[in-house]
Amino acid sequence: MSAPTYVTDTLIAEDIDAYLARHQHKTMLRFITCGSVDDGKSTLIGRLLYDSKMIFEDQLAALESDSRKQGTQGQEIDFALLVDGLAAEREQGITIDVAYRFFNTESRKFIVADCPGHEQYTRNMVTGASTADLAVILIDARKGVLTQTRRHTYLCHLLGIRHLVLAVNKMDLVGYDQVTFDAIVADYLHFAASIGIDHFTAIPISGFKGDNVTAESVNTPWYHGPSLIEHLDTVELDATTDQTKPFRMPVQWVNRPNLDFRGFAGLIAAGTVKPGDAVRVLPSGKTSTVERIVTLDGDLDQAAAGQAVTLTLADEIDCSRGDVLAAADAPPEVADQFEATLVWMADEPLHVGRAYWLKLGTQTVSATVQQPKYTVNVNTLDQLAAKTLELNAIGVAELACDKPLVFEPYADSRTLGGFILIDKLSNATVGAGMLNFSLRRAQNVHWQALDVTREAHAALKRQKPAVLWFTGLSGSGKSTIANLVEKKLHALGHHTFLLDGDNVRHGLNKDLGFTEADRIENIRRVGEVAKLMTDAGLIVLTAFISPFRADRDLARSMLPPGEFIEVFVDTPLDVAEARDVKGLYRKARSGQLKNFTGIDSPYEVPHMPELRIDTTRESSEAAAERIVDYVLGARAEMWMPTI
Ligand SMILES: Nc1ncnc2c1ncn2[C@@H]1O[C@H](COP(=O)(O)OS(=O)(=O)O)[C@@H](OP(=O)(O)O)[C@H]1O
């Protein structure tokens, strides 16, 4: 095989338009390099960049002088310096973030993600691997297959990378010995097969000397396969494979410049599409026919996976951002409960039962994750029992969404099976996940349409249902005020029910304690019960500390707008502690009671409660009056009962 010719120009050397024009016909391969510092990952990438002349002259000059200064490779160029951009990283000798580099050959453009090798950077590696077509797993020929080789391979496989290259590096240091190479390959083959990998390409290389990297090496006459760059240049791309699958296009946005044109724009995730093809809009299931395929360069007769297009349909059907257009006869599934594999990416662990935003392509829903079925020890691949997922943990759990998702298992489609979880308050990405399958549960349990509706229940009681959600520290006055409010409402002929923390914890929630996870579950259940009670037409009062904002917000989200009234009983800690109605603060201070709210367990104050009661200024009686006025006042006037 002859080595591909490199493109020798650099970006600054020519006009950007000419550059783009010259490269636009090229296909793109995204790949990731895995291995630890000592395996020579940065050196290898540095060499690929250097040999493809994708380094600017000023960088080159700096590189040569840096190489001499650091003296890591004698008088020779240390390619790793080119890649290990961060100063801290150079000092520590580790690659800490995902760095993306670009280079190209005559036929392909490449984006390489240089991912850190250490276990504490699993999340970074997952980020890089999730979009890669190929992974280069580097092994030091002197060391062979190590724990981290197995970990990286497992992660790459988990993240759906179909092409694996086992680059046995530093062959120069083992005298280019074939026996060493063969033994490593046999060892790796054994492991790869055990986790379901059926093929990989093994190449003996020296990133430092250049053997089999960008050209065949004379030092390995026993090796007859391609050099690394030849392999990267010819390996089949995911987009090519995806074209043979049924058509799918998540709708990115609806293009409606005037009344005569309505197009659905998106990136085709799989398959091909032609005018005249029957398509189905999901989740609604409505069908239509493709009329035109519009692009900036004019209409197309056909488009395929990887292309960004705008489709117009023959019928005026509902379709908006987040919907998926698919082949009418082979649509993806729609479901709201799944088993998924999750990678936890936040310092704060997963909160079982808490609602997160789940973003899958253009679809966003609210989702809760259940206790993991197990987590995977990424070094031994053992499955372990776990209550939650900590930073960098990988686990399998069930999750439930508040709305159906159009999806495919991740193994079939990264686009329709891969998702991220976002913390609703901080907006930070806390996890990444892969949908494994839908749970039939959701499909077989249908909402039962009740003849006596919630409106009918409420109308008979002549009241607008509501949840008065009292929140505040222990001893703040929640129970006292809620009791008074209930008495007043009752006296006025209203149908009410008070759910009190102490009482519910003796029955429905007697299995729960005061850990963060248990409090989340406590509030989730109370939210569900309160919602059912409003369905029955009641005015519900709840008196729980409910210390976490996200959980109160979840309870709020279960109800129609205006029905959830958050009452923040705002009593400073020192005042509540001085009252110490139940003697619990004293116990907490003396260490007899752990996880006590305000002492060694947090309380997140509401940002925008409907009502705030400062019990140091307002008597319980006055507060109760004010709350009753609010519930029966402006809110109620707007409401006319209908049966
Ligand atoms: N560790 C710890 N922290 C806080 N509270 C404790 C704890 N242990 C027992 N108790 C008693 O339980 C009551 C709070 O239960 P809640 O269900 O309201 O708590 S939470 O909403 O789940 O946080 C609370 O009642 P109130 O004082 O009425 O708030 C306490 O009496």
Ligand SMILES: Nc1ncnc2c1ncn2[C@@H]1O[C@H](COP(=O)(O)OP(=O)(O)O)[C@@H](O)[C@H]1O
């Ligand atoms: N303005 C007020 N509102 C409510 N409670 C008050 C007020 N002032 C003093 N208290 C006293 O504070 C204590 C609150 O206890 P409790 O209602 O059981 O609180 P929580 O249910 O929040 O734990 C009661 O002893 C109550 O008499």
